[in-house]
Amino acid sequence: MAKRTAKAGKKSQPGRLRIVAGNWRSRVLDIADVPGLRPTSERIRETLFNWLTPQISGARCLDLFAGSGALGLEALSRGAAETVFVEKSSQAVETLRNNIAALGSPAAIVHNSDAIEFLKNAAAGEFDIVFLDPPFAADMLGDLCRLLDKASIFANSARVYLEEDRAKPEVTLPRGWQVIRTKNAGNVRYSLVSPEVRG
Numbered sequence: 001m002a003k004r005t006a007k008a009g010k011k012s013q014p015g016r017l018r019i020v021a022g023n024w025r026s027r028v029l030d031i032a033d034v035p036g037l038r039p040t041s042e043r044i045r046e047t048l049f050n051w052l053t054p055q056i057s058g059a060r061c062l063d064l065f066a067g068s069g070a071l072g073l074e075a076l077s078r079g080a081a082e083t084v085f086v087e088k089s090s091q092a093v094e095t096l097r098n099n100i101a102a103l104g105s106p107a108a109i110v111h112n113s114d115a116i117e118f119l120k121n122a123a124a125g126e127f128d129i130v131f132l133d134p135p136f137a138a139d140m141l142g143d144l145c146r147l148l149d150k151a152s153i154f155a156n157s158a159r160v161y162l163e164e165d166r167a168k169p170e171v172t173l174p175r176g177w178q179v180i181r182t183k184n185a186g187n188v189r190y191s192l193v194s195p196e197v198r199g
Contacts, residue, residue: 017068017099020045022077024103031068032095039070040133040163044185048161049078051181051192052129055159056080059128062153064115064144069096069108071131071161076107080129085110086118116147124152133163141171149174149195160193 017029017039031039048071049056056075061083063072072083085108087093093112100108111118115134130148134140141164148160159180164171166189173179176196183190 017070017073018042019074019077021049022074022079024073024077027077027103029068029073029099029102030095032089032092034089034091039068041185044163044188044190045070045074047183047185048190048192049074052159052161055129055157060084060126060155061129061131062086062122062127063131064118065132065134066096066110067092069099071133072108073099073103075129075131076103076105080107082107082109084127086113086115088112088114115144119144119147119151119153122151122153125155126153128155128158130154130158130160132160136165136168139168145171145177146174149177152197154195154197156197158195158197160195161190162193163188163190165189 015031017031019025019027020042057079059080061072061075061080063069063083063085066072066085066087069085072085076083085096087096090112093110097110132144134144141162162171166184166187178194179191180194181192
């Protein structure tokens with residue numbers, strides 16, 4: 001997601017997003033001129049996708065609070081079959097759609113929608129990887145995890161990426177969810193989680 005707070009780690013040129021690896025490696029894309037909008041840092045993306053190497057090929061991904069689309073586009077570049085982007089800001093959505101068109105990717109689906117409303121209508125068992133990176137100030141990560149758990153949108157062996165403010169207590173996960181990897185970068189705590197898959 002493009003966070004509305006500054007990210008830790010290596011930063012792209014302001015207003016520009018660089019794909020780290022994969023088919024679109026080093027492609028530089030625009031970022032919407034929305035106050036405070038920043039892409040997830042290259043440093044964090046590189047670590048995250050190293051963690052996701054066994055799962056990324058052919059995966060169906062959901063990028064909630066997509067912003068610049070940094071996470072979902074990186075996933076597509078590295079071999080994901082499809083990414084669904086959900087972003088409430090119309091301006092950010094317009095820029096994201098232009099970037100997708102420039103990349104020529106038919107595997108990207110963009111919804112100009114509130115994330116919670118989107119989840120209420122998502123199909124069960126639909127996604128292999130979910131990127132969950134809401135604005136830190138909203139303090140809604142725990143509620144979103146519980147909503148994801150209730151929605152049962154996870155495929156077998158699904159993974160959820162969580163990003164949160166390091167200064168705050170770690171989010172309380174739904175019963176049955178397990179943290180696989182976690183790391184800090186500046187003011188960011190980021191984790192890869194295995195959710196309980198409900199049949």
